[in-house]
Amino acid sequence: MNRFAASRRAAILMVVALLLLFTLPAALSVWNGWRLDEVGVSTEATVTDTNAVPKAKPTQFFVRYTLPADADPRRGAYIARVSESAWQDAKASETIEATYLDGKPGVNRVVGQVHSNFGLVMTVLGDLALLAMLALALKFRPARERQLVLLATADVVRARPGFAVEEHGSEHVVRGDVVKIGDGEIALHVGEGKEVRVVLGEYRNPVGYQQPAEVRGRRFTP
Template sequence: MSGRSARPGPGAVLAVIAVVMLVNLPLTHGWWTSWRLDRAGLEVTAEVVETLEVAPGNEPRHWVTWTLPGARGEQARQWSGEVDPATYAEAERSGTLLVETLPGKPQVNRPVGRVDRGVGLWTTALADLALLAVVGLWWFVGRRTGGALTLVAASAVERAAPAYSVEELDAGLWLVRGEVVTFDDDEVVLDVGSGRRVRIVLDGNDNPVGYQQSAQVIGRLL
């Protein structure tokens, strides 16, 4: 198992952007559809297939299922949506429902009198908050890998007996002993005990030590 740097690179940033777009796509598409219907929607009279009244708590909710004009047989596509009480009562009485649809695109439609409870908005907002929390944690962990001390290696990283220390030597040099927690081609981060981490910029020096192995290195303050 290798331990790579926790800092997000360009690929990771693009991945986060892609996830944000996917999470928000349904809500964005819904807004775009509503905007198109507001501008160019035409009202047609749909046939009511089913009505349903449900009562969560003390607030009844009314659902209507409909087919558009011209739909015939068992294969006729059906849509369902929540409507206000007046629209529901009229749908039950007449067996019809006014529906807005786009010319030439009957699949884009909504009932007149629709009730929008903003479930999609709240769901998307919660998903965005969860994603923000993950990204924040990711950033925090990435910042922690920088440690309180950053050194430029003055020698190659060496395998060593298990030890945790940071010692100041002569001529501005430091000797660091600890366990490798992350590494890549340019740097290595050592856990030096008590929750402290030290980042070593390799500056061309070798690092033959792997993840969770004990190491030591001499370096200068960056």
């Protein structure tokens, strides 16, 4: 794999990781909501405080509450934004109906709770932006380099291990490992995921598979 391909793959993996990072909280919220609908346990929560924020337009209403000890042994305090009617009922009775997951009391909701779509909208917009980045990365990826094809001008010879592609006038000298042996041609691996195809013509190849070799030849268009 060459450096361009490695960089492109790293960029794609980064975008996928960011997609998961942005999407998981929203997906978890939807999952918890579905679980509360299906297996949630209803109980009467104790309202410890009520608060209205008149500066918000429209006015926003909040309740602070705790679940019963048998539902939440730690007696955690929770805050929820609710409708005005639910807020008035909670303020008058100092109780509010709540639904929670057995064993996970932190996952709960109360009657009249108001859910904001802001987080979902931001998640969708973030995902769309990341998908656009991914599409651009795929569209404008570096053009694949054409394979070098040589017509041999001498017999293939054994060489020391190593990779090289050198141009000497009209000839190329190529050193690498033999990775393909075909009918009248071979292919040498010359590093960075690149291969050079060599058409032997009248010349011989005495070098075996996966052995280092050197070949001279002229650029050839099949």
